[in-house]
Amino acid sequence: MTKKQHVKKIVIVGGGTSGWMTAAALSNQFKNQAIEITLIESSQMGTIGVGEATIPTLRRFYSKLGFSDIDVLKATNATCKLGIEFKGWSGDNSSFIHPFGLFGQAVNHVPFHHYFHKLKLSGDNTPFANYSLGVNLAKDNKFFQPSLTPKNQLDIFDWALHFDAALFGKLMRDYSISNGVNLIDSKVYQVDLAKIDGAIETLHLENTEKITADLYIDCSGFRGLLIEQAMQTGYEDWSQYLVCDTAVAVQSELIHSPVPRTIAHAQKAGWQWQIPLQNRMGNGMVFSSKFIDKDEAMSTMLNNIEGKTYQEPRSFSFTPGRRKKAWNKNCIAIGLASGFLEPLESTSIALVETAIEKITQFLEEPEYGQEEADKFNYAMSQEYERVRDFIILHYKLNGRTDSPMWQYCRDLEVPQTLSDKMKAFKNNGELVRLPWEIFGNDSWLAIYDGLNFSPNSFDSRVDKFSNMFLKEQLNLMQAGIKSTVDNCQTHAEFLKQHCDFKG
Numbered sequence: 001m002t003k004k005q006h007v008k009k010i011v012i013v014g015g016g017t018s019g020w021m022t023a024a025a026l027s028n029q030f031k032n033q034a035i036e037i038t039l040i041e042s043s044q045m046g047t048i049g050v051g052e053a054t055i056p057t058l059r060r061f062y063s064k065l066g067f068s069d070i071d072v073l074k075a076t077n078a079t080c081k082l083g084i085e086f087k088g089w090s091g092d093n094s095s096f097i098h099p100f101g102l103f104g105q106a107v108n109h110v111p112f113h114h115y116f117h118k119l120k121l122s123g124d125n126t127p128f129a130n131y132s133l134g135v136n137l138a139k140d141n142k143f144f145q146p147s148l149t150p151k152n153q154l155d156i157f158d159w160a161l162h163f164d165a166a167l168f169g170k171l172m173r174d175y176s177i178s179n180g181v182n183l184i185d186s187k188v189y190q191v192d193l194a195k196i197d198g199a200i201e202t203l204h205l206e207n208t209e210k211i212t213a214d215l216y217i218d219c220s221g222f223r224g225l226l227i228e229q230a231m232q233t234g235y236e237d238w239s240q241y242l243v244c245d246t247a248v249a250v251q252s253e254l255i256h257s258p259v260p261r262t263i264a265h266a267q268k269a270g271w272q273w274q275i276p277l278q279n280r281m282g283n284g285m286v287f288s289s290k291f292i293d294k295d296e297a298m299s300t301m302l303n304n305i306e307g308k309t310y311q312e313p314r315s316f317s318f319t320p321g322r323r324k325k326a327w328n329k330n331c332i333a334i335g336l337a338s339g340f341l342e343p344l345e346s347t348s349i350a351l352v353e354t355a356i357e358k359i360t361q362f363l364e365e366p367e368y369g370q371e372e373a374d375k376f377n378y379a380m381s382q383e384y385e386r387v388r389d390f391i392i393l394h395y396k397l398n399g400r401t402d403s404p405m406w407q408y409c410r411d412l413e414v415p416q417t418l419s420d421k422m423k424a425f426k427n428n429g430e431l432v433r434l435p436w437e438i439f440g441n442d443s444w445l446a447i448y449d450g451l452n453f454s455p456n457s458f459d460s461r462v463d464k465f466s467n468m469f470l471k472e473q474l475n476l477m478q479a480g481i482k483s484t485v486d487n488c489q490t491h492a493e494f495l496k497q498h499c500d501f502k503g
């Protein structure tokens, strides 16, 4: 790509979550410009049909399209998610919550955790979790929508959704079509590349149509129909760091009132998820096929499910990693076509959102060239790597002894970027934030603390406060959080008030 291209026609291949989110956002962005957007999907092939836990960025995504939280909760049978509960990652009876929110309150601009660690190093054993409103709401199955003008840091938490992926796809689809997106239901069976530069020239459809565009967006899922099968862009394989490569999943009856948190329960050679919706439970097990076979993983998952299952379990194989160039010539891959990291921190849809956000910015002109493609590829590679490191951290710090997989993960040589962060934290509690991180410092703190990785020292500015003074301050923080949680409605009450939840 040498000269700038004018974009008058965009074709999106794939009608899964990523395809319809892309169509919705682009049709919203360019509704007053003469840009034609077409989405090609194959109803015969279907979508992946999983991907139901999100992070708070999703709420920002749909609010830009004009949807309120309550609109989406109702339309997708969704429940509220305050974070993820990790059960068993330090041994069978262990548990901690990674909340979407802060821990404690800074004093004199020194981050809270340094005060906490000073007390901890002098023998105080109050759990770190006691200083997080998000954790305590999640633990007690309470929920309220956070204030847009919090009184102080102790009031700051965020939330996301557990939703029905098919219903969310439908919401995005209806929105896109009402915004003028053309839909073609047919299978792309051939992709022609230009002889001169290898860019995409024509898509051949089974309904005999031949489609051309100025820009092609590949949302065709793991197969990467355009970006890989046709253009052979290449894939960076991260299996050396992330050993899980298979998942099984099934939906089941909802037995208990839905909790406002995802459960990620460590098992012999992987972990099992529970994602509660208003009307059913989503279950799945992610595991390493090198350490356990599919039948054993499947029976572990099914044995752990209360209530009847709704269909035959499905299985998925994947290679953790990312496409070497998500934007190659006139093709941009989004969603599973651009890469995949296991769903431990529910990041795939978030990476779809960040890709869409960048594309809409680049296309604002609307023309693009190699410079935009290079910037996009750099940013996406960084975001993937930062998420990769965060997920590896969970495995690296595990405390399980029930299968060689967990020992393998503890012994793993992690990427330099991660080992530098861990060293800085171990030394004196320093939290290194790299550009393009999706997860902030408090998320890292939640995992460090939850998996018993404590610093040897703390910021020396804390030394000027006596332990007695600090203890008083920290007790006040705990009391404030407890009082907020005690006086708050349950998650089930919130859903009953705003949705058709009978629960």
Ligand SMILES: Cc1cc2nc3c(=O)[nH]c(=O)nc-3n(C[C@H](O)[C@H](O)[C@H](O)COP(=O)(O)OP(=O)(O)OC[C@H]3O[C@@H](n4cnc5c(N)ncnc54)[C@H](O)[C@@H]3O)c2cc1C
Binding pocket: 013, 014, 015, 016, 017, 018, 019, 040, 041, 042, 043, 045, 046, 047, 048, 049, 050, 051, 052, 053, 054, 165, 186, 187, 188, 189, 219, 220, 221, 222, 223, 225, 247, 248, 249, 284, 316, 318, 334, 335, 336, 337, 343, 346, 347, 348, 349, 350
């Ligand atoms: C086990 C598992 C659990 C997951 N859990 C989460 C989670 O909790 N949170 C999260 O954020 N993400 C999760 N994900 C990821 C999430 O499912 C995906 O990121 C999301 O669904 C987007 O998928 P997609 O749209 O890219 O692909 P798909 O859903 O696979 O859609 C591909 C589309 O392309 C179409 N297509 C393919 N080939 C052709 C062709 N030749 N012609 C025409 N159309 C074609 C298909 O018909 C389909 O419409 C999970 C993934 C897996 C595997």
